[in-house]
Structures are given as C-alpha cells and as structure tokens.
Amino acid sequence: MLKTPVYMDNHATTPCDPRVLDAMLPYFTSKFGNAASRNHSFGWEAEEAVGKARDQIAAIINAKSKEIIFTSGATESDNLAIKGVVEFYKDKGNHVITCVTEHKAVLDSCRALERLGKATVTYLPVDKYGMVDPDAVRRAITDQTVLITIMYANNEIGTIHPIREIGKIAKEREIVFHCDAVQAVGKIPVDVDKDGIDLLSMSGHKIYGPKGVGALYVRSKGPRVRLTPIIDGGGHERGMRSGTLNVTGIVGFGAACEIANHELAGEARYLTDLRNQLQAQLFERLDEIYLNGHPTERLPGNLNVSFAYVEGESLLMGINDVAVSSGSACTSATLEPSYVIRALGTDEELAHSSIRFGLGRFNTGEEVDYVAERVTREVKRLREMSPLYEMAREGIDLKSVQWKA
Numbered sequence: 491m492l493k494t495p496v497y498m499d500n501h502a503t504t505p506c507d508p509r510v511l512d513a514m515l516p517y518f519t520s521k522f523g524n525a526a527s528r529n530h531s532f533g534w535e536a537e538e539a540v541g542k543a544r545d546q547i548a549a550i551i552n553a554k555s556k557e558i559i560f561t562s563g564a565t566e567s568d569n570l571a572i573k574g575v576v577e578f579y580k581d582k583g584n585h586v587i588t589c590v591t592e593h594k595a596v597l598d599s600c601r602a603l604e605r606l607g608k609a610t611v612t613y614l615p616v617d618k619y620g621m622v623d624p625d626a627v628r629r630a631i632t633d634q635t636v637l638i639t640i641m642y643a644n645n646e647i648g649t650i651h652p653i654r655e656i657g658k659i660a661k662e663r664e665i666v667f668h669c670d671a672v673q674a675v676g677k678i679p680v681d682v683d684k685d686g687i688d689l690l691s692m693s694g695h696k697i698y699g700p701k702g703v704g705a706l707y708v709r710s711k712g713p714r715v716r717l718t719p720i721i722d723g724g725g726h727e728r729g730m731r732s733g734t735l736n737v738t739g740i741v742g743f744g745a746a747c748e749i750a751n752h753e754l755a756g757e758a759r760y761l762t763d764l765r766n767q768l769q770a771q772l773f774e775r776l777d778e779i780y781l782n783g784h785p786t787e788r789l790p791g792n793l794n795v796s797f798a799y800v801e802g803e804s805l806l807m808g809i810n811d812v813a814v815s816s817g818s819a820c821t822s823a824t825l826e827p828s829y830v831i832r833a834l835g836t837d838e839e840l841a842h843s844s845i846r847f848g849l850g851r852f853n854t855g856e857e858v859d860y861v862a863e864r865v866t867r868e869v870k871r872l873r874e875m876s877p878l879y880e881m882a883r884e885g886i887d888l889k890s891v892q893w894k895a
C-alpha cells in the first residue's frame with residue numbers, strides 16, 4: 491500500500507537517512523565532548539569523530555581534509571565565500587561575476603556588498619535552458635574582478651552549468667572561483683581539481699544528512715585562497731569560522747557523504763529512470779505542458795514543468811497529499827513568479843504555472859505513478875473550468891484578444 495502524503499520535494503530538503511541517524515545518536519549522549527577540549531578523552535573522541543567526517547566530506551569532492559571548513563549550512567558557506575573573498579582581496583579589486591539564477595544566499599550576499607559600496611557585481615543572463623555561457627563569463631572579466639561565483643546545478647530547474655569550462659577560464663585569469671554545489675554534491679560527480687573550483691559550498695540536509703550543518707571547501711594550494719572571516723571568536727576552523735563545532739551534525743553530514751559517494755552512480759541511474767517515467771506519463775496524458783530547464787544537462791532527480799492555463803498554486807492545493815513545489819510564492823510573501831523561471835524568458839503566465847518535482851532516494855515507481863495520476867487529473871479538472879484554455883482549444887490567439895475591463 492502506498493503511504494500518503496508522498497514527498498517529492500527533495501531539492502528543498504531530504505529526510506535523514508536512517509544510517510546517518512544511527513551514526514549521529516551516540517554523539518548526543520555518551521560521546522558529547524567538545525572537539526576543542528584538548529586535555530581529556532571526551533574532547534579527543536569528539537575531535538576524532540570530526541576528523542573522520544572531514545575525511546568523508548573531502549572525499550566526495552576530491553579535496554584534502556584540511557580544506558573543509560564547517561559552517562551552519564550552505565547559506566553561511568555562500569556568505570563566507572563571497573563576503574570573505576571580497577573583503578580579503580579589496581586591495582586587488584572589487585568586481586564580482588555571478589549569474590541571475592543563483593540561490594538567494596549568493597544573490598543577497600552580492601546585493602549586500604553592493605549596498606555597502608564594497609563590490610560591483612555583474613549578473614550574467616542564462617539561455618532558455620537556464621545555462622550560463624562560459625564566453626559571457628570570460629567577457630565579463632575586468633582587471634578589477636576578484637571573484638566568479640556560479641552554481642554547479644540549479645535548485646529549481648536542475649540545469650547543470652558548464653563548470654569545468656568556467657573553472658578553466660578562472661584559472662587562466664587567476665580569479666578565485668566559488669561554486670555553490672549544494673544540489674550537485676552527492677548527486678553527480680564533483681571534483682574540485684578537475685573542475686577548477688577554489689571555493690565550494692555544500693549542505694548536509696540536501697543529501698540525507700541533518701539540517702543546520704554545511705561546509706565550505708577552501709583551496710589550500712594552487713592557489714591558496716584566503717578569506718576574511720565573518721564570525722570571530724575562538725579561532726576554530728583555522729580562524730575562518732569560529733564557534734564550537736556541531737559535532738553531532740558534522741558526524742551525520744560525514745556519514746551522509748560517505749553513503750552518497752558510495753551509492754552515487756546507482757542512485758543517479760535510479761533517479762533518472764524515475765524522473766523519465768514521471769515525465770513520460772505527464773507528457774503523454776496532457777497537452778500544453780512545457781519542460782523548464784535543460785533537456786539533458788540536468789540533475790537526475792529534477793523535473794520542472796509548466797502546465798499552461800493552470801495556476802501552480804491552485805494545482806498544489808488540489809493535490810494536497812503530494813508534496814511538490816511551485817514556481818510562485820516560494821521566494822516571497824507575495825505571489826511573484828519564480829525569478830529563475832522568468833530568467834529563461836518564459837512569459838509570466840507560464841512561470842506561474844510551473845511545478846518542481848524533486849525525486850529522491852526514498853521515492854518509488856509506485857509513488858511516481860500515483861503523482862502522475864493525481865497531477866494529470868487535477869490539471870484536467872482545472873482546465874475544464876478555464877475559459878482561456880477553452881478559447882485556446884478553439885484556436886483563438888489569446889495574445890490578439892482585446893480584453894474589456
């Protein structure tokens with residue numbers, strides 16, 4: 491029997507894998523030491539556990555353990571990378587290159603620096619599939635550029651950027667390259683050396699680990715990247731991020747990386763199959779539906795589609811035992827269409843009609859069949875009540891209609 495509600499919003503967060511929880515539990519009670527306590531076994535035990543997690547996390551991106559700085563999550567990692575580099579290299583220049591479809595943690599960090607007069611920022615556009623053009627990155631570079639920050643894969647539309655090409659350009663021009671890889675790590679192969687990444691943000695709760703823990707990879711050699719900390723205190727994490735380490739969270743994050751690394755290839759195949767099954771069922775049963783994002787260069791578990799003549803929010807209300815996400819609302823209190831979908835050049839109506847399906851490790855084929863059926867039925871029901879859909883079916887060009895107030 492299928493259990494409802496069905497969770498299919500794994501880009502927003504993932505459940506903790508039971509194996510991750512098992513690894514964490516002893517560190518709440520018997521092994522509760524402070525990893526910074528140097529003079530007794532409780533401290534040593536905690537420090538050892540943190541060291542192991544550092545190895546597990548470094549391994550999944552082909553980094554060295556000492557290059558991993560623990561944070562409270564990827565929002566903090568993005569803030570530290572962007573603000574930390576701009577502050578440290580302020581005598582070298584003040585120009586930052588990013589892209590319009592970045593996560594708010596990146597965009598708002600850039601805006602904050604602009605507001606303070608500490609940086610000028612170039613926001614590169616994307617093509618209709620949500621991809622940034624490496625040549626546009628190259629052309630945007632000035633002698634003032636100190637940082638390029640482009641995400642690995644987008645959290646709404648799943649598009650995977652040509653990171654290796656951008657990394658090569660950054661290296662040639664000796665500019666620090668930061669990559670928000672939250673959605674990519676553990677889902678597709680990520681290699682900081684091959685990809686030419688100098689700083690990389692990751693998060694525990696997007697890869698079946700706990701919430702409230704993340705990391706920033708900081709390249710130590712070729713080049714050694716420097717940062718000004720945004721949190722001052724006891725000098726933890728090589729002075730880049732002070733504060734008592736969240737040992738339990740870090741242990742869980744490490745275990746999550748170990749599992750993801752081990753199961754990556756098989757899981758990617760599994761999720762690609764499930765996603766294709768969902769996509770095929772929706773596109774076979776419904777007309778006027780459009781894929782958002784790249785047809786092939788996309789995350790295995792991501793499907794983002796617009797159902798024309800249907801409000802995403804109304805659709806969600808009609809399928810309340812299915813947890814997916816709509817392109818509206820999620821970024822603000824007002825019902826604004828998603829800035830990511832808008833950046834593809836999609837018109838406002840279609841942007842309002844977008845739904846993101848985020849498939850994950852614990853979804854099944856049976857759930858996919860159920861969700862496809864629920865969505866299909868609800869879209870048809872809503873369209874039956876839509877005079878616009880009716881008119882479009884009759885061949886009336888809606889854009890030419892003179893509407894009366």
Ligand SMILES: *Cc1c(COP(=O)(O)O)cnc(C)c1O
Pocket residue numbers: 501502562563564565566593595641643644645670672673692693694695696702703704
């Ligand atoms: C979720 C997410 C973040 C924020 O991570 P937190 O750990 O929740 O702060 C940043 N970037 C991307 C692409 C994300 O998907």
